[in-house]
Amino acid sequence: MVVVEGSNVRLRPIAPAERPTIRAWYLDPELVAPFDRFAVETDEEFERSLDTADGDPASLAPRFAIERRAPGDLVGVVGYYAPHPVLEFLDLWYVIGVPAARGHGLGREAVELLVDHLFGTESVERIGATCDVENAASYRLLEGIGFRREGTLRSALFHHSRWHDVYVYGLTRSERAPTRPRA
Numbered sequence: 579m580v581v582v583e584g585s586n587v588r589l590r591p592i593a594p595a596e597r598p599t600i601r602a603w604y605l606d607p608e609l610v611a612p613f614d615r616f617a618v619e620t621d622e623e624f625e626r627s628l629d630t631a632d633g634d635p636a637s638l639a640p641r642f643a644i645e646r647r648a649p650g651d652l653v654g655v656v657g658y659y660a661p662h663p664v665l666e667f668l669d670l671w672y673v674i675g676v677p678a679a680r681g682h683g684l685g686r687e688a689v690e691l692l693v694d695h696l697f698g699t700e701s702v703e704r705i706g707a708t709c710d711v712e713n714a715a716s717y718r719l720l721e722g723i724g725f726r727r728e729g730t731l732r733s734a735l736f737h738h739s740r741w742h743d744v745y746v747y748g749l750t751r752s753e754r755a756p757t758r759p760r761a
């Protein structure tokens with residue numbers, strides 16, 4: 579069991595009993611709206627994606643629960659996936675599903691833990707992320723960690739009845755951790 583410890587949060591496997599809570603976050607338009615949509619449409623697809631994620635680098639399933647160390651509750655999830663069949667990098671994503679837990683640095687700490695975990699365990703030189711150009715919390719989180727905005731994908735994401743532009747962000751291993759070359 580992989581657990582990544584931080585000072586205020588830890589990343590740990592998602593317990594089976596937590597799946598309905600996470601699925602409810604997916605379905606709540608207030609939690610992810612107005613900036614995004616999740617890629618699974620049905621309960622069955624959600625369950626299947628969690629069951630098969632370990633063997634599927636491209637899986638969009640959440641990979642870790644974000645647990646707030648005190649009081650030890652589930653506050654969010656993070657995921658990562660290989661978005662391209664040839665290019666070698668991972669994209670990550672993140673949700674703090676408990677509204678009261680937002681704005682306290684937990685999202686940023688969780689993503690930093692994930693970045694360092696991935697650079698420590700995967701032979702990629704680049705970790706990327708994308709976010710709706712209107713999602714200030716998301717891009718400020720990324721920029722606070724050192725991700726660079728590399729461009730804008732125009733009209734790349736359809737949600738809430740219209741097309742949205744999307745920022746592309748990237749962080750290289752040398753920018754994050756210059757002492758860890760590829761093995």
Ligand SMILES: CC(C)(COP(=O)(O)OP(=O)(O)OC[C@H]1O[C@@H](n2cnc3c(N)ncnc32)[C@H](O)[C@@H]1OP(=O)(O)O)[C@@H](O)C(=O)NCCC(=O)NCCS
Nearest residue numbers: 673674680681682683684685686709714715716718719722
């Ligand atoms: C994006 C998200 C994970 C941020 O998590 P969080 O724990 O609230 O963020 P943090 O407290 O770590 O703050 C990170 C940065 O965002 C800023 N921020 C937080 N909430 C904000 C808001 N509502 N509007 C603008 N900026 C905000 C913080 O000030 C901080 O920036 P700073 O370091 O420049 O001050 C959370 O808002 C969320 O779950 N949103 C819905 C899902 C989502 O959009 N996920 C990303 C998809 S790309």
